[in-house]
Amino acid sequence: MSENPKQAQTRELLLQNGLELFNRQGYHGTGLKEILAAAGVPKGSFYHYFDSKEHFAVEIIHHYRALEFKRWESKIKGSEGDRLAEMRRCISTLIDEYDAQEQKVGCLIANLSGELAACSPYFRSAIQASSEEVLDLMEADFATAQQQGSVRRDLPPRALACLFWDAWQGAMLRMKVNRSTTPLRQVAELLFDNLLKAPHN
Structure with a gap:
């Protein structure tokens, strides 16, 4: 019904x-x-x-993922330009939004991963599924950027997506500890300006 x-x-x-x-x-x-x-x-x-607070938390993870995907795709997928540049622009906007947060709360998936991943298979499965969908989305973007020639081709798009996601999650934790978005800006600069770019760029 x-x-x-x-x-x-x-x-x-x-x-x-x-x-x-x-x-x-x-x-x-x-x-x-x-x-x-x-x-x-x-x-x-x-x-x-x-059914329970646990069920509610899992639904929130799904809800958050859907909101973030919709926002990311609205900014990225309609673009005909340099995909890597568009990704960087979106990440910079996201960092600016975190910068405006007094408590620097950051990403829900990152926060709940640290708190709940070991609590139950139910939580772990929901968080893992959300992370995998983020990686799928980023993999597709890196594949497009590779086709455009702006991203290095010696590593598969999935490996690049994992590199970015793992570095980003670590920077998120540092942001919360330091109450500063500087770790996020440093990671974005290192990845987009150096580690991800094609050698001739």
């Missing part, structure tokens, strides 16, 4: 408020009462959509 507009709106409200709280305070640091209060939703309505 499909949800009516009001039900869909309530579910979206819960997910969005839960996303913000989990990203700022962590899964274990956020109580169900706090989520309900932020969303202005009664407890009974929560259990209409989600």
